[in-house]
Amino acid sequence: MTKGAKPGQNRFAGAQQRQQEFRANRIKEDVIPRLNAVAGKASFDGPTPFSRFCAELYNDGLPVNEKKIGYRTIVQSTEYWGLLKPIYYKHWGPSSDTEAKKDKMIAKLAVQRADLLQAELEKVKKDNDALRSALRSHGASPTPQPVIKEIDPGYMAKFDKTCRSLKLVLDASDGMFAVDIESKKISCTFNDLEPSEGLVPTELIEPFVLWIKRRQTSDL
Structure with a gap:
């Protein structure tokens, strides 16, 4: 009789590792070549639209027994984004x-x-000084500014x-x-x-x- 996972042990670690390896390989062998093919033809206004497009490429033709990937997973994964980030900055990101x-x-x-603001302030100060001088000449006492x-x-x-x-x-x-x-x-x-x-x-x-x-x- 097989034993269950030990306390604190992730019983799904093997499956998760296999999924990560599959996804990384699919990104390298399928997504990246297709990205290079559209370089110069497509444009992306930032990493988010780019990652959405990557997710679409990844999920296109995905085997039915494999789970689709979301664009947030791509961005948040250091492994997946580590593969795609150089492609983004090479073709679409600002240097x-x-x-x-x-x-x-x-x-x-x-x-x-x-x-410009400093010049405007200087002008206001000069105008105020001129106004105060005019008020003094007429015997008025201007309010301190x-x-x-x-x-x-x-x-x-x-x-x-x-x-x-x-x-x-x-x-x-x-x-x-x-x-x-x-x-x-x-x-x-x-x-x-x-x-x-x-x-x-x-x-x-x-x-x-x-x-x-x-x-x-x-x-x-």
Whole structure:
């Protein structure tokens, strides 16, 4: 009589190992050659659409006794994605050089925005000084104005990168997290018990919302 699995032992380990080996071989022998064949003909807007296509190729003509694979399994598996990731970045992913140039351009734009804001602040200060001088000449006593601090271009560049990173994370959540521009809050579509102000206090999310609005305005 055969014995059952020992306590703590995975009785399905053998079957799982066989499935992983089958999937890895199928990806190498069937999926990757078909991906190389469509290189230059198909386009993917990020790893998620690419992994969906890989899952379709894998499941196409799959033996009936084998379990279909999902795109999330491909992305989350270090073995499967380790096989497909080089193909993606070779044919469809941005190169490191392109990303570096993009980051430099964004940083440059952030500094330019900071310089523009600084120039506007200087103009406002000069206009205020002129107005106060005019009021004094007429015997009026102007109300003391708050001190306007200069904007640090380096800080603005870092702030821009932080907002971009948060935006990428939100976009990659596939709709799980969403930003409500009007209500100034970040919500989770799967959490019915979250506070009315969202996942983040309004005073913390407001700068990010303003950043999004500025980007939308600049894109018009």
